[in-house]
């Protein structure tokens with residue numbers, strides 16, 4: 655949901671770094687077969703790049719993303735990623751670079767959690783040729799990685815947004831409404847697609863929002879935040895009335911949204927500032 659610059663290492667560099675420490679294994683000649691597959695791995699990455707740019711990754715057929723000579727041996731592929739990249743050696747430097755890309759370790763899939771692992775955007779179980787392709791490796795928090803799992807989109811609308819390809823943060827798409835209920839106030843978040851988006855992008859953003867449970871995450875954050883600023887709002891109301899409360903919230907919104915157009919905190923301030931009852935004191939005593 656939040657964009658990241660594309661990794662500087664290509665698929666071939668990464669693959670060759672990851673297999674550089676492999677040893678020949680008996681008659682199976684695993685090392686020879688892995689080296690011979692480098693062209694196919696590079697071609698797979700090219701197909702992935704085109705599919706991601708066109709929003710058609712759901713059409714990629716797993717049988718075209720196998721590592722030649724390795725076949726469907728998932729153990730070899732997992733071993734390649736774990737030993738070649740995660741556990742050390744030349745591949746680890748690429749792993750570390752990918753992990754450190756998000757500012758303040760913020761997960762680009764939810765914009766909230768702390769990055770703790772790399773997510774295979776196309777699962778390595780079905781798309782082994784992309785298992786160490788930097789374009790297919792997205793730094794993510796453990797919640798997002800777990801939620802996404804190995805699910806495969808069958809329609810374009812079900813494709814999660816890819817931080818290296820789908821930059822939707824140049825426009826405002828996050829919105830909220832104020833709910834007054836039983837004497838308390840809370841926010842509900844939703845995707846409000848700008849006019850410039852086509853229907854597929856709007857559906858993808860809504861799917862992404864739902865898949866990663868962002869409605870709940872942002873509501874929890876916003877409702878805690880309202881509790882934390884209540885005391886300050888109370889004194890502003892006493893000194894300068896609803897106008898002072900509104901001005902304070904608008905100030906906060908301008909600051910947060912100037913930094914990130916879809917910051918939950920900025921959307922919270924903006925939404926509360928536009929609610930007359932809230933500015934007149936419905937935030938409570």
Ligand SMILES: [Zn+2]
Nearest residue numbers: 761764795798
């Ligand atoms: Zn996350």
